[in-house]
Amino acid sequence: MPSLNYQLESRSRIGNQLFYALVVLQVAISVGSLLGSHSLRSVESTVLEDRAALTSYRVQLDGLQTQMEGAHASSTGLETQRASATTLGSSLQALAESAPAGFATNSSATARHAEAFRQLATRPVVDTMWIADYDQELSEAAQSLEHARVKTNAAEAEFLIQTQRIHRIRLWIERMDTATPLLLLSTILCMTWLKREMRLQVVHRMKIEVELRQERSSLENRIEERTAELQSEVKERMRVEQLNRGRNQVLEMLARDEPTEEIFRVLVEVLARHRSTWACALHLLEDGTLHLKASTDVPDKLVRNLQQLSAGMASVPELEALSQSKALILDDLAADRKPWTELLRANGIQSLWSAPFFGPDKSPLGTLTIYALLRYPPSPADLELLETHSQMAAMVLERCRLQDELRRHAYHDSMTSLPNRLLGQERLSTAIRRAKRNGESIAVLWIDLNKFKQINDVHGHAAGDSVLRQVADRLLKRLRDSDTVARMGGDEFMVVLEDIPGRADAQMVAETLLDTLKLPVAFQDLQLSISASIGIALFPDDGDSADSLERNADLAMYEAKFGNYGTRTFSSVLNQALIDRRELEQEMASALEHGGYELHYQPQCDQNGRVAAFEALLRFTHPTLGVVPPSRLVPIAEESQMIISLGTWVLREACRHNRQWQLEGYPPVRVAVNISSMQFAREDFADSVAKVLEETGLAPEFLELELTESVVVKDFTESTRQLQRLKRLGVSIAIDDFGTGYSSLNYLHRLPIDRLKIDRSFIQVLSAPNSTLPILEAIIAMAKNMELGVVGEGVETDEQRAMLCLKGCDLLQGFLYSRPVSADRAKFLLQAGPLYESMLREDALAVAAV
Template structure:
């Protein structure tokens, strides 16, 4: 102990506890001469109080005292936090063996017999204090070493020292454990260590140690990452750090190092890398990686004068799958498409040479990891499949001999993906629209190439879907037109650009106009009249069909009710439901609300659903149709005969009417096949108690055919083209709601 003012040692404090005044006087005189600071207490209570206040270094205490005896005081001192380690010397009678036992039992450090040799006692007290301090230091050192060992074990950090002159190497316990060994059982040495390192990494590690050995100044630090491979265990990834200590001549004498197990960190980094580079749902490369690889492939093609190709796929009507079955089934579909696409694009879809003969034998993961070495000089030889986003997929063919090679791949993809897919008990058929772009002809960088292949894909979308097309410059005009339409369509409702035309539906027996079909029209302020064939698919794809469809239903019901209020004949109005509308869970609530808001009687509204919409989810369709039917509205299947309904399904649908598609009516008098189909549809409907409406009737001969087979209603230009609301009102007034079946006419264009 040292005084902070004069740096002289601070004397040890001794607390003397004795009820004998003479003993206290002698103790004070003798112990102060030996350099102690003496504290006195004549009973146990004062002893406990003085101990707490003064914190002595040692206690000399008589056993026999009034009140609390020495044993009681000793026990209470040991119960105090500050009294657990302080030496306590108990004074007993010379032959009082029983008191000695009790003293130890109470927690005394040692005992001394009376009478005292004060000079010897002073040396004994000094020894006991120093021994106690040394013991405490050792105890704290042991705790520190234990804590350090625990910390290294938790951190998976081992340390080592290499004394170069003696050749002695020290390894910590955790270093042994990292190497799969134990102290005393595993030989310490460089050879033992290197045997735990994979053979292909040893030369690099030896070179690192050589650099450390050749260092000429103290404090030089260096690090290296490598692996530890132990038999029967997973490979560990470790981070090695070392520091060199040199003598005055600059010779390395000691190298000390640490080795940290970073396997979990490495796995976490790999997972982050995987998330950054791969699509989590399908396991395919993602958009970012694909674009990087395309640019490398373009650069390579320009250097070598070769060709490559990019395929861009979009799944047709995928949103309908999500809306009908839910996103869970949609995700399963995307995973299945990814698998089929990968199988369709083979490693052999490239120019091969002997140096690439083993590429196809790489594991998929090794191959994909290899792809992400961003070395601009690296050759891109193997095809890459990626999920570009949503239901869009891309394929990179880095080397092709001719354009036909890319088309062959596109055909394989069409055949593979177009097969029916069983998803959790739901049989689904999905088709892709595929655009193809060749580089460097169709783009000298990734942005221009992807823009052009996207245009080719959308060209397929708008010319029938389920096919592929090679990019040509005129497709950019189509793509630009589509973006323009989508932009203006988003504001068509609020700018009051949408309107409805109504085409009459005529009863074949009486000639009475019994209904109209509401047909959507768009007259854009900027673009002029836009055909429904152009904008309806865009509305479907973008989701705009939902608000537009609600507007159509509401406007059609409002106008029909207005005709009734104007005293015109009561007729029904037919409204086409979109896929998205039919898939909505609250469709019947929307219909009910529209009828309530407009005041149209429920039996005056007919909802038309296409055949394919119903067959996407038969069970769900049956439930939806029954809920709608419960409202009292009429239900019709539009374009019947173009889908794949079976009679057993048709019987389950609570519908009122079948509408024969115009494609059959057009050639019903010239094509025996169309005539047979039309006749069969009418017969099936009648057997099921349904009525039939034929669309697209334009000739007297077609009308006669339909009359022959008792078709209930007809609709077409033979009677009237679609009319604006005011024009239809005029027609109803002038004809009193009846059309002549003998002199059927077309209204003025």
Template sequence: MTPLAPFSAAHGAPLSAVRSTVLPPHMDGGRVLAVLIDNLDGVVCRYAIDGPRTMRFVSEGSRRLFGYAPDELSSDDGVRYESLIHVEDRAPVHREIMLALAAGSRYRVEYRVHCRDGSVKWVLERGMGVRDEAARHVIEAFIEDITAQVEARQRLAEAESRYRSLFENSVIGIFQTMAEGRYLAANGALARMYGYDSPEALIADLQDIDRRLYVLPGRRDEFKRQIAERGYVSDFESEIFRRDGSTLWIAETAHAVYGAYGELLYYQGTVEDISVAKRYREQLEHQANHDPLTGLPNRNLLRDRLQQARAFVEREGGEVAVAFVDLDNFKVINDSLGHATGDELLLVTASRLKGCLRSIDTVARYGGDEFVLILHCARETDTLQRVFDRVQREVARPVQLGGHELQVTCSIGVAMLDGDQGVDELLQNADAAMYAAKSAGRATFAFYEASLNSAAVERLHLESALRHALERGEIEVYFQPKVDASGRACSVEALSRWVGSEFGAVSPATFIPIAEEVGLIEPITEFVLRTACSQAAQWHRAGFGPLAVAVNLSPRLFRSGAFVAQVALALADYGLPAECLELEITEGTLMDKGVDALEQLQGLKALGVRLAVDDFGTGYSSLAYLARFPLDILKIDKAFVSRATEGTREAILSRAVVTLGRDLGMRVVAEGVETEAQRELFASAGCHEFQGYLFARPLSASSADAWLAANTAAVPAAAPIAQSM
């Protein structure tokens, strides 16, 4: 045993000395001290400095702590305290106590003990060596239960270990940065993302985040401004420099951490590399803003460019001319030589038009064989005439396509941006001037004049006749089937047709926009909706299975709070299950700022109907709505489908769009399928349904009966209608 150093009074008074403390005459000092010791939440003890730790004194606290009475631990034939100590802790505890005794100091040691009831507790023993009444060297100690504290420390250590593991092993970058712009902490994922070998290297090198990290100056200030305003940033997108000078796009989500007195301590958050997603989104957004064939701005971007042109004129002065350019007799070429040749001609025309204009001007494809030019110019008519003469000469130059030498001319209508004229009015005026140029013999150009508005008179007559079309029974509902990959019908689309006594058959492209503008679209849509529900219920009873019917919705309907109730009433009146009704909404409707589309769609989803986004790919500038709105079906527009041929960029984008829809859990439909090659391309991409002339044109109800009988697997009439998946 390690020799003991001599003890002195400085080492502490033994129990005998404590018992000799002077007390008032009316108090029994020994009894009071015994009561105090026994009531302590722990064990007061004195034991010999020997191997078994022979107890000379044990307080009543031993019953509560160990489950043993004092005499059981202190008698010669009782339980040795050493045996209560956990076997793994005995040697370390003995060593710790002996070192303290040798140094003449107090000791403090934690260890585990086995209790009478079989439990294991953690205890803290504090004590020191003293001399007892017989001048023997003994240890006087106090032992208390610290199980709760030890377990709390263990839980904290485990939590810190888990946090450290998450921090160090996360595949997402994690950081802490100081307000002045340096890194306080970073994990390995962030270091690798930024091109560093270790977090330490990143922290040491990036001492000025604003100037060293962000490509765009002031981006760090914007980060701090948003956190100051909202307390956090979410998906804060920025282009940043990596260590080697290359760049990538990141999205940061972070918040501020404050001290007890409200002082800013640091920012902490996560970083994700979104470079691939950013490029993919830019490709799709480019597709949404540009014509897929020519790459020119489409109608959506055209409107934006016109607004920019107006702002430029108001700020800088000058004039802006808007010209509608329409190819003469293009339909003849397209129908006789095929769509492929027609597309090549449009590509050549687009290139020639761009070559005629300056970089500040715009060439857009408005649709079909129509182009729109936005020209910044002086108002002199002769200057514009020279421009349009050059445009006509360039367009009319012969071109060899498909073994044929083709020469086409164009008719141009010009309107000047003037005063408070709206974009729609400006385009309408240019369109009216273009038709005037065609009426004048084509291959020429005409400036807009107010007299050209005589065409509006005819439109008024058309509008008047349309107001009476429903009551006269002139509006009919036709049905165009949609098929699955096996060619079997899985749903139909309800389409309105107008054959009037005054104008005959009027194209939906003509009367639907009029109905939209004058407020007739609501009763027409309700008529189509109820007719479609009635017909679908009849087909179900006839044994055509769980056939869904799709109805197109107008933007105006979303401004009416009654439409959800109208749908519910139609389903109830005809006994059609909600899952057999599909409602198609265009991209523009979903993003119309004047329409609370989300609330309306949620109301429709609550009924159980299925929601489809129609004309996908026709030009909206954001894909966020695909995740924001509760959509079930994505319909790829026929103009997009017609451009997709195997091996082309359009085919690659087509597959990307289909994959996007499928990954979002949506059912993808290709509409406007006219050739077997188009069907095969979209089928191989994973499209669920197909619609177009390759399968069937819009059919009357009776003709649709016959078509469905030949292309639908019959089921018993009593079978329940299931959701078409």
């Protein structure tokens, strides 16, 4: 039985060792023969360690047997036997503890014998049974040791077998293939000398190994699939990055304002780089015909043939794509029988994809075409690529269109489409450089529309815009193509006449333009009267630079405008006069801002010589020129548009003075204020008058507004409405300088007015041979019949006073009564009593000087 137990235990241990070797073998299959060999060496090392332990055990066993033989020999001495029992117990105990694996039974028996000898060593020797027990235990221990020796011999034989198996396994590892695990499994299952539990354990572990191999294979497959996906993603990202680089390159070229042709060339090159078998072309539709703008790898002969077909209105793929408003996809040109397919195939083209692109307004712009050298349908990515690049082409064209439009807006006037100031000055500078090289003359005409602001105020800005456009058309039609017409701003235009012979020729052109601009301008159902003033300056006589020529032509224009000359040529004398005028204009503007103006008042007296009203008259004292007369003051104020703000100041100041006199207790009288045509033409004029009356607190019946008849009859309908608005305020209206107009009698009875002021030109010649007395009588009689008051202006003699009083003139105004005086002096005239010729002139002057 001990031998059988040892054999089973040994087999079990050997089976375990084989299993470990097979596991190591499986690992070796996975990670390589090097790792397998290392694992096998590890198993071999374990076997050798176990064999060394077995050898040590046998040496101890042999020594113990020799000791026991000595114990039989000395059994005649009791004390010696007691000592021998103690020694044997210790030796047997050491042997039991050092027993190797697989010797558990022997180890138990040896330990039992060791315990028996220790007990004998403690029993008294006088015991008669002690020697018998000692001999019996010694005999049984010898038998156990013999059994252990037999078992060690069998174990050594097994170790020899294991060593041989390890050697064979090493050879298997060197020649192993994928079928080996199954072969080993079959071999292990056939090992009938293994226990059932061991066989099941081996099968379970081999099953786990098979599952691990399957999982590893699945993992490798997933890794391969994921690797392919990642590679595809990398390729897609590279494609997207390449697209982005191409798009960015196109955008950078757009930002640098590079030529459109160069941008298109880069665009088709970026597209063609995606496939080595692609040739690309970009066509633009111009005047119904396709024109090649950029291409890459497209045969020149094919380009020429396609252009010939397109020019002949024959069908080509690009035109078909445009007509269908969608991409034209031809996978196989051999299956298509259109006229141009043979032409394409003859040049090696097997497939064709053409994508049209359109503008923001859906108008066709052109096509982007891919000519493929292989026969295959495009993938969705290919079509997306084609669509993306065609949209980029449309974006390039739209960007270029916007840039052209921006440049046009930057250098052209949006109202008239003429060159603006910037482009006009640039062309003038270019013309000067050309004239210097060729020794030629240049004329600069500076044109200003007279009273253009009045058209805007009366008829609205739409009318003014229409006038500007029609003026621009007239100028262009009267000039040569080589001449330049530019709008310099507002109602000013500049004309540059190149290669002009002299001043007379420039003057003749200016007169022609002036005659053209005098014609009425049609606006809706109106005929608007316009006129212009033109200043002329010549290169090189009047200036050798663009700035000097513009400035001098502008100065000449102002002289023409103020002098009603129509046209005026620049000269040195004119230059100084205009400089003085400009300086005076600046002084006038400064005086208005800093209170440099004042009002004087001239009385209007009844037939008894008592003051019934005052006329407010503007006075301006220049620091060096002294008092500037109204005849010079008013035109400058009107031309500079200062007359509006200046007129408002006069109106407010006159109302304030009149109200102040009343508050101081002086008799209330009317104050008359002259109103300019620009003031009267404003739609808000009546509102501004009402505001002044409210601010100053003056009652409306003490304010009279004087208008010339030319202002009133210029636009009779609108004037009537304006006068009616003023009359509703409660102010009175007087027609100034009556009799100097031409058509006032036709409308006089229809105007809501209160008084007529007879112009001084009629009064000053009453006693002359060609007396105006009949006209005077007619005016007074007409006014009486219309229940209008009459004021005679410019009364300087008693004879004139007497005649006017005799004919029924209501009020008289002139130096006979008083010169214009300041506001402080005017109020004293209200208490001075009658002012007429029967008083001594000295007395009248003394009163005026109080």
